[in-house]
Amino acid sequence: MTVRVLLADDDALVRAGLALILGGSSDITVVGEATNGREAVETVRAGGVDVVLMDIRMPVMDGIAATAAVLALPAPPRVIVLTTFDADQYVVRALAAGATGFLLKDTPPADIVDAIARVVTGEPMLSPTITEQLIRQVTDAAPDGRADEAVARVAGLTEREREVAVAIGRGSSNAEIAVALHMSVATVKAHISHIFTKLDASNRVQVAIAMHDADLL
Known part of the structure; x- marks a missing residue:
């Protein structure tokens, strides 16, 4: 189409x-x-x-x-x-x-x-630069303890979900994640859905922020 x-x-x-x-x-x-x-x-x-x-x-x-x-x-x-x-x-x-x-x-x-x-x-x-700026803006203004909260939330991810979340934080598309991690795009989407729920995120930028706060980016 x-x-x-x-x-x-x-x-x-x-x-x-x-x-x-x-x-x-x-x-x-x-x-x-x-x-x-x-x-x-x-x-x-x-x-x-x-x-x-x-x-x-x-x-x-x-x-x-x-x-x-x-x-x-x-x-x-x-x-x-x-x-x-x-x-x-x-x-x-x-x-x-x-x-x-x-x-x-x-x-x-x-x-x-x-x-x-x-x-x-x-x-x-x-844009990767835009994501980086947004992460920096949010984290610079973050209260103490934010890193500990992020680590606790990220701990609930499976190893595979964590790999997908890190890739999201680096700005990778679903297709790029699928190729890099040797899985189908449908499987990537399923992982992302679980990641959003576990991290209480509504978009990919929030996932990126959580991974940054957990010192995984």
């Missing part, structure tokens, strides 16, 4: 560049462009969009507000926040708004295409 992508960015050159990059993939079709967040929301509301590449700083409505508005719609698409800004507050706000991915605009073209393929299946996607 072809993934239908909406480009939301107020810079025409950026939109043109993204369209050129995505046009090289037979599995992706750019179905529209928006110059601000409000246009993005209206386009998504009209239907026919699977993934939105959303800039953060746009006029009329910024990308964070637009992400929240898009995801409040019935059967919303996935949203990847694509920006030149890697400041921590943007990462946290984008994730809080419900973004499935966060990539910098200097991300290699092949990785942008890969991110779209991953998020459309429900798999979150963050």
Whole structure:
């Protein structure tokens, strides 16, 4: 199935560049462009969009507000926040708004295409540098005893689950984990489900933070 992508960015050159990059993939079709967040929301509301590449700083409505508005719609698409800004507050706000991915605009073209393929299946996607920043932000502000709590939670993982959790913390995709650990993608997904439950995590970033706190990354 072809993934239908909406480009939301107020810079025409950026939109043109993204369209050129995505046009090289037979599995992706750019179905529209928006110059601000409000246009993005209206386009998504009209239907026919699977993934939105959303800039953060746009006029009329910024990308964070637009992400929240898009995801409040019935059967919303996935949203990847694509920006030149890697400041921590943007990462946290984008994730809080419900973004499935966060990539910098200097991300290699092949990785942008890969991110779209991953998020459309429900798999979150963050640049490794973004994950590292988020982990650092959270752990730097963490109260004493956080490491001990993480070690206790991680102790409940099986050896295999711990290997998968470490791979998640390093930013590996389900497919990459499957190859590295010699298991099927379905088995990886089953392990991840168990990991989320045991670590009381709702996303991969929280798993990465727990593994970092337990000194396993």
